[in-house]
Amino acid sequence: MQISGAQMVIEALIAEGVETVFGYPGGAIMNVYDEIYKQDKFHHILTRHEQAAVHAAEGYSKASGKVGVAMITSGPGFTNAVTGLADAYMDSIPLVVISGQVPMSLIGTDAFQEIDAVGISRSCTKHNYLVTDAKDLPRILKEAFYIASSGRPGPVHVDIPKDVTAQIEEFNYDIELELETYKPTTKGNPRQIKKAMEAIAAAKRPLFYLGGGIINSNAAYDVRDLIHKTQIPAVETFMARGTLSHDDKYLIGMLGMHGSYASNMAMSETDLVIALGARFDDRVTGKLSEFAKNAAIIHVDIDPASISKLVNADYPIVGDVKSVVNEMLTLADCVDGSRYESWRETIENFDALHPLTFHEDSERIKPQWVVKRVGELLGDDANISTDVGQHQMWAAQFYPFTRPRQFVSSGGLGTMGFGFPAAMGVKAAAPEKVSINFTGDGSILMNVQELMTAVEKKLPVINIILNNNFLGMVRQWQTLFYDKRHSETDLSMQPDFVKLAEAFGGIGYRVSTKEDFDAALKDAVEKNVVAFIDVVVERFENVLPMVPAGGSLFNMMLLEKKEDK
Amino acid sequence: MTTDNARRVISVIVVNEASVLSRITDLFSGRGYNITSLTVAPIPDTKYSRLTIATLGSVKVMEQITKQLHKLIPVLRVYEHEDMVEKEMALVKFDITENLSDINTICEAYNGKIVNAGESSVIVMVADEPKRIDNFLNSMKRYNPKEIVRSGAVALER
Numbered sequence: 221m222q223i224s225g226a227q228m229v230i231e232a233l234i235a236e237g238v239e240t241v242f243g244y245p246g247g248a249i250m251n252v253y254d255e256i257y258k259q260d261k262f263h264h265i266l267t268r269h270e271q272a273a274v275h276a277a278e279g280y281s282k283a284s285g286k287v288g289v290a291m292i293t294s295g296p297g298f299t300n301a302v303t304g305l306a307d308a309y310m311d312s313i314p315l316v317v318i319s320g321q322v323p324m325s326l327i328g329t330d331a332f333q334e335i336d337a338v339g340i341s342r343s344c345t346k347h348n349y350l351v352t353d354a355k356d357l358p359r360i361l362k363e364a365f366y367i368a369s370s371g372r373p374g375p376v377h378v379d380i381p382k383d384v385t386a387q388i389e390e391f392n393y394d395i396e397l398e399l400e401t402y403k404p405t406t407k408g409n410p411r412q413i414k415k416a417m418e419a420i421a422a423a424k425r426p427l428f429y430l431g432g433g434i435i436n437s438n439a440a441y442d443v444r445d446l447i448h449k450t451q452i453p454a455v456e457t458f459m460a461r462g463t464l465s466h467d468d469k470y471l472i473g474m475l476g477m478h479g480s481y482a483s484n485m486a487m488s489e490t491d492l493v494i495a496l497g498a499r500f501d502d503r504v505t506g507k508l509s510e511f512a513k514n515a516a517i518i519h520v521d522i523d524p525a526s527i528s529k530l531v532n533a534d535y536p537i538v539g540d541v542k543s544v545v546n547e548m549l550t551l552a553d554c555v556d557g558s559r560y561e562s563w564r565e566t567i568e569n570f571d572a573l574h575p576l577t578f579h580e581d582s583e584r585i586k587p588q589w590v591v592k593r594v595g596e597l598l599g600d601d602a603n604i605s606t607d608v609g610q611h612q613m614w615a616a617q618f619y620p621f622t623r624p625r626q627f628v629s630s631g632g633l634g635t636m637g638f639g640f641p642a643a644m645g646v647k648a649a650a651p652e653k654v655s656i657n658f659t660g661d662g663s664i665l666m667n668v669q670e671l672m673t674a675v676e677k678k679l680p681v682i683n684i685i686l687n688n689n690f691l692g693m694v695r696q697w698q699t700l701f702y703d704k705r706h707s708e709t710d711l712s713m714q715p716d717f718v719k720l721a722e723a724f725g726g727i728g729y730r731v732s733t734k735e736d737f738d739a740a741l742k743d744a745v746e747k748n749v750v751a752f753i754d755v756v757v758e759r760f761e762n763v764l765p766m767v768p769a770g771g772s773l774f775n776m777m778l779l780e781k782k783e784d785k
Numbered sequence: 786m787t788t789d790n791a792r793r794v795i796s797v798i799v800v801n802e803a804s805v806l807s808r809i810t811d812l813f814s815g816r817g818y819n820i821t822s823l824t825v826a827p828i829p830d831t832k833y834s835r836l837t838i839a840t841l842g843s844v845k846v847m848e849q850i851t852k853q854l855h856k857l858i859p860v861l862r863v864y865e866h867e868d869m870v871e872k873e874m875a876l877v878k879f880d881i882t883e884n885l886s887d888i889n890t891i892c893e894a895y896n897g898k899i900v901n902a903g904e905s906s907v908i909v910m911v912a913d914e915p916k917r918i919d920n921f922l923n924s925m926k927r928y929n930p931k932e933i934v935r936s937g938a939v940a941l942e943r
Contacts, residue, residue, distance in 0.1 A: 342808060343815045347858045350803065367858060401800055401861045525852035 225354035226251035226385040229318060232361035234261045235393045238289050240280060240648050241265070242273040246293025247333060249320030251385035253291075265648065265677050268669040270297050272641035274304020275667070278313050279645025282628045283603055285438060287369050288313065288645065293320045295333030298379075299340070303635060305375050306344040310632025311459065312436055314373035316364045317345075323383040324352060337379045346374030354387035359395060366397055371404030372523040373436055404522060408539030408547060416494075416518045416535040417551040423492035423516075425563040426452045429475070432459025432631065433497020433521060439542035440624035443496060444468070446545050451557025453567055455483040457498050459631045462621040472567055473576060476504040477767045478613045481574035484765070484773040486567050487512050495519045497541040500530040501632070502769075510772035520544045574765070574778050576617060585734060587611060587686040587757040591618040593734070594656060594684065597741060602654040603646045605629065605681075607639035607663030610692035613763040615658040637666025643681040644674050654745055657683045661711050662691040664752075671724035674750040682744045682751045685717060688759045696762050700777070717754040726750035790841050792821065794866045794940045795851065797836040800859040801827055808857050809836060818842065818850055822873070822915075822937035833861060837939045839915070868943045873915045874936040875922065876900075878908050883928045895921045906931060 223231070229252050233241065240263045245253040256264050267273040270292045277288030288308075292301050298319045308315045322331040338350045347367050349360045357380070364376040420426055434443050440463045447454050447470045455475040456463055464471040473480035475487055484506075487493070493515045498504070505511040508530060519526075519533035520541055527536045537544055578588040591614050594602065604619055605628040606612040612629055621627055628646055630638040643657035664685055674681050686692075691709040698706050718728030727749050729740035737755060744751035765776040799805045806825060813820050821839040828835050842850065847865060854863045879888060885899065888909060892898050895918070897911030911921050915938050922933060 338804060339807070342804070342811050352803075372856075399858070402858050523856070525849065525856055529849060 221391055222388055223391045224251065224255075224385065225351075225357050225380065225387050225389070226255045228354065228357045228389075228391050229361065229380070229385070230255045230259055231391060232358060232393055233289065234259075236287070236365050238262050238287070241289045241291055242267055242276040242280070242645065243291030244270050244273055244293065244297060246297045246320060248294035248322055248382045249291060249297070249318075249385075251382060252318070252320065252380075265644070265673065267641060267673045269667060270300035271303050271637065272667050272670045272673070274301045274315065274317060275307065275635070275638050275641035276645035276648070277315050277317070278304065278308050278311075278638075279605060279628050279642030280649045281313050281315060281645070282642070283625050283646040284649035285625065286649075287365055288315045290315065290317045291319075292317065293333070294322055294337065295335050297333075298335060298337045302340060302344065305341055305377060307630050307633040307635045307638060308375040309344045309346065311432065311630065312373050313375065314368040315375035316361075316368050317375055317377045319377065319379050320385070321350070321379045321381040324381045325383070327381065338377065341377040344375075345377045346372075348377040349379065351378060351380045351384050354384050354389040357384070358391055358393050359397075362393065362395060362397060363399065366399070367402065371402075405524070405538045406522065406540040406543055408520065408537040408544035410547065412535060412537045413544060413547045414551060416537060417548055417554055419492060419516060419518060419535060420450065420452070420494065421554045421556070424559075425490045425566075426492040426494060426560065427486055427490035428452055428454035429487070429493050429495040429498050430454055430456045430460040430463045431496060431498025432457060433541050434460055434463050435624045437497065437522070437540050437542045438624075439497070439545055442542055442545045442549065446549055446552060449549065449552045449557070450555040451560055451564075452494070453486065453560075453564055455479070455486060457501070457504055458616050458629070460498070461616055461627040462624045465622045466620040472571070474616055475773070476501075477506070477769070478617060478763050478765065480571070480576040480617075481765055481776060481778060482567055482571035484767065484776060485570045488772075488774040489566070490515045493517045495521075496545065497521060499526045505530065506767045506771050506773040510774070578761075578779065579782060581758060584758045585732065585737065585755060587688070587761055588614050588618050589734070590684060590686060590737065590755055590757065591615050591658065593737065594741065595620040597738070598654055598656065598745070600626075602656045603628065603650055605639045605643035605646055605655065605657045607657070607659040607666075608634045608636045609660045609663055610688075610696065610761070610763050611658045611660045611663075611686040613693075614686070636663040639663060640667050640670050640674075640681060640683055643683070644670060644677070644679040647679040647681055655679070655681045657681055659683050659685050660692055661685055661687040661689060661714060665715075668720065671721060671726055671750060675725040680748045680750050682741070682753065685752060685754045686757050687714075687717075687754050688757050688761065689714065690759060693763070699760070699762070700766075701768070717752045721750070721752040724750070726752065728752045728754065730754045730756070732756040790843055792839060792841055793847055794837065794839050794869060794871060794938060796864045796866065796940060797838065797854055797860060798828070798833050798862040799836065800861065801832050801834050802859055805834070805859045806836075808859065809854065812853055812857065813840075813850075816849070816853060818846065822935075824937040824939050837937070839938050864942065866940050866942055869940045870943060871914055871938050871940040872912050873918050873938045874910065874912045875918050876908055876910050876934045877922070877925055877930045878906050878932040879928055879930055881905050881907055888925070888928055891921070891924055
């Protein structure tokens with residue numbers, strides 16, 4: 221059929237099964253928005269900022285496992301979206317971001333709202349396209365969805381000049397992709413897998429190191445099977461939270477800069493690391509030369525460039541985690557799990573020595589208490605998003621996650637302002653679950669305008685502001701490493717968050733007692749509304765344990781024991 | 786092969802498409818890798834181009850460069866050359882009053898000759914291994930070259 225480039229975009233989205241698009245219109249993308257107006261096959265959510273549109277698409281993708289889609293205009297519309305693209309790139313989130321561009325005849329003339337969008341997005345996308353002819357649109361859009369969701373997932377950016385969206389051409393989406401230069405390896409080498417299983421069977425203190433790639437490849441339940449079958453303890457990265465349920469007896473906890481003592485010590489004492497979809501991030505490894513010093517490394521990753529990038533892999537396996545883990549499962553009989561009993565006991569002793577906890581305070585609410593309390597009250601019924609800062613680490617440490625895709629946060633880029641729009645995307649993807657966003661008094665203001673989107677589109681996100689009147693994480697580093705010089709981190713001057721929520725049509729609560737917190741959360745959940753719960757928490761609480769940047773994992777700053785205080 | 790920072794030459798075969806060169810060079814600059822020289826031209830009768838990149842790095846850095854290049858969607862193949870024939874071209878302009886017979890004799894030793902003679906200047910061309918091009922240019926200093934242009938290396942595995 222002969223249709224316009226703009227109609228092609230709509231037809232392609234429908235063919236890809238897209239149900240929700242997040243976006244913000246503008247001059248260069250108007251032809252496409254005109255077609256959005258005319259269709260009823262997918263839902264468009266108008267955010268109030270392009271950055272939020274991309275974060276919402278990320279949240280949607282993370283919660284659903286589908287490709288997230290965002291649509292924006294040229295120039296400032298695109299530049300606003302760059303942070304979202306970079307965030308998705310760092311966390312390997314499959315997105316297709318479509319931007320309008322000035323007409324072909326104006327490209328390169330410094331036209332109104334012109335920017336070299338593909339030039340800018342090149343370094344923060346898996347791939348990008350400038351479409352110069354509508355004839356190419358079906359192929360490019362099909363490639364975009366395929367590239368975004370295959371191999372190591374990531375964002376793909378498609379920039380379409382306005383005249384291309386107006387161009388009438390034949391549309392046929394039933395095309396075979398011919399990407400001869402792009403063929404990700406999904407199946408691991410069987411010989412390497414066999415060797416890895418033999419190494420596991422021979423190890424004395426093996427340890428699973430679970431990364432976000434497990435969530436991306438929908439391998440969490442296969443990984444659970446492998447761990448239960450081999451009875452080998454496991455640590456999770458921040459990005460892998462929810463791979464194992466919080467009450468799984470083989471889960472030690474989160475490792476890394478704010479990981480638990482037991483997790484970091486287990487990593488330091490293990491003789492065989494079984495890394496699945498993890499990339500040895502500096503926030504995880506601490507000082508590289510001291511990381512798992514006496515261990516051999518099995519590294520399973522779909523991205524060959526991640527293997528032996530930072531830590532040399534003795535058993536490199538390039539492949540999709542799900543596929544490789546299933547191969548490993550077929551060979552798992554060679555592993556006698558009872559051999560690791562004393563190793564598990566050693567880890568239990570680590571945990572008993574310095575359990576992950578905090579000191580309750582009878583007067584002021586501790587932020588960790590809030591996270592734990594939400595876990596007690598909502599548990600599996602909630603999906604958890606976070607912004608970036610102390611609250612993010614407390615959420616990762618203390619929330620009782622039960623399943624993959626329950627936790628959505630900005631890991632690699634650490635984007636303040638991510639949480640609220642992402643939580644809207646999560647709610648759009650999983651309306652049956654309560655969508656909670658743990659945020660800080662710094663982070664929430666970075667995309668606060670999304671209150672309007674959430675209210676208008678009935679995306680009842682409950683934002684729990686752990687309000688310490690500080691840019692808390694920076695303040696913590698200033699306290700510990702800059703002799704308490706709290707340079708520009710004091711946020712004593714604040715808006716009235718209750719009135720702010722109300723101004724947009726949501727509900728605000730300001731609470732400073734545990735009873736009031738319970739009542740506010742209960743009320744917000746029951747009313748099913750967009751809410752701010754502004755919780756006055758202890759100002760100077762630190763996230764502990766902590767491995768100072770560049771330090772060794774086994775040299776943690778620990779919570780002082782009560783009797784030591 | 787040593788693990789220290791050494792000069793290395795790689796060939797990258799890419800699909801001929803808009804901005805493919807930027808993708809390659811952005812990867813080098815964005816990840817802090819070094820490009821000593823870069824040549825690029827289409828491979829005849831195909832839809833591909835071949836880039837020859839001379840770079841400096843350890844074995845580990847080279848492994849990352851190779852893997853990261855492979856990740857780019859339009860990249861078909863990356864070769865790190867170990868046993869190769871490598872050539873580079875240089876054009877040098879001299880004043881017509883210089884000792885042209887000497888210059889021509891030296892050029893011949895470097896697979897070159899005078900390729901253009903004008904009213905006031907001559908241009909010579911040489912094509913040889915990059916190290917020998919360095920030597921040639923050094924030996925040409927005494928003839929007061931007016932302009933020098935080097936092409937960057939091209940390489941083929943033996």
